[in-house]
Amino acid sequence: MVEAYCVKCKQKREMKDAKEVTMKNGKHAVTGVCPVCGTKMFKIGGK
Numbered sequence: 001m002v003e004a005y006c007v008k009c010k011q012k013r014e015m016k017d018a019k020e021v022t023m024k025n026g027k028h029a030v031t032g033v034c035p036v037c038g039t040k041m042f043k044i045g046g047k
Helices: none
Strands: 003-006 011-014 016-022 028-033 040-044
Touching: 003 040
Parallel strands: none
Antiparallel strands: 003 011, 016 028, 028 040
16 A cells, blocks of 8 residues: 555545556656545655
8 A cells, every 4th residue: 555645634644546647747656545534645756
């Protein structure tokens, strides 16, 4: 699982439904959902 910071909960949490994406500049990132509040989470350079 990928751990990222949730802005709404103000805590680091493990992402739910994490998917690896490529940004416009070619860098890798991971996007997912907070398992507690359902807010979108985003981590640049994560794997």
